[in-house]
Amino acid sequence: MVRSVERPKPVVLPALCKGCGRCIDACPRGCITIGHDVNQDSGLVPVLIDLDVCNGCGVCLSACPEPYGLSTDGYELEDPRHLFGERPGARTASRADRSPERIPLGAREPLILKGNHAAAIGALLAGCRHVFGYPITPSTEGAELMAALLPKLDGVFLQAVSEVATINHMYGCGGAGLPCLTFTSSPGFSLMLEG
Structure with missing residues (x-):
């Protein structure tokens, strides 16, 4: 007599799932779909799993590039403040000031833009105000867009004298806890290593 063993079903950890869709392509049962809501912790859209259709084969776990985006262990993420205490100088918004837990994504037309512009807009939306x-x-297109938009957003675009000066400005900005960026490539990055 052959007994079937109940295999553990995958669990999506929404704060860690990047919504890349590799598990969707890998699932032989088609029980994984792209999500509809932005996760407030990650800013990404995690996948959804129909556990009624899932047979627990685990192929999705193998396909997931994020080590803990999908798991068979159902556990809650722990708040680092409870583990390590408050960070010195940390600023936290009250629960009333935060956005709702779920942000529905409406149907939108595809947005077509240059990659440099997409990088600039993404940095602005992530809160970067120092470039x-x-x-x-x-x-250049990304840098020019940032130079035009940052003054309107109370930001700073500084044209430094060299790659070494740029990386040192970024060290200072990062040390102050402020998001910052520069647009660079291999030779520029190599020169920044001197900083």
Whole structure:
């Protein structure tokens, strides 16, 4: 007599799932779909699993590039403040100031734009208000867009004298806890290593 063993079903950890869709392509039962709501912790859209259709084969776990995006262990993420205490100088918004837990994604037309513009807009949406350039900054379109938009957003675009100066500005900005960026490429990055 052959007994079937109940295999553990996958669990999506929404704060860690990047919504890349590899598990969707890998699932032989088609029980994984792209989500509809933005996760407030990650800013990404995690996948959804129909556990009634899932047979627990585990192929999705193998396909997931995020080590803990999908798991068979159902556990809650622990708040680092409870493990390590408050960070010195940490600023936290009250629950009333935060957005609702779920942000529905409405149907939208595809947005077509240059990759450099997408990088600039993504950085702005992520809260970056300090951008540093250098004399031969690649991705000129992105740098020019940031130089035009940052003053309107109370931000700073600084054209430094060299790659080394740029990376040192970024060290200072990062040390102050502020998001910052520069557009660079391999040669510029190599020169920044001198900083």
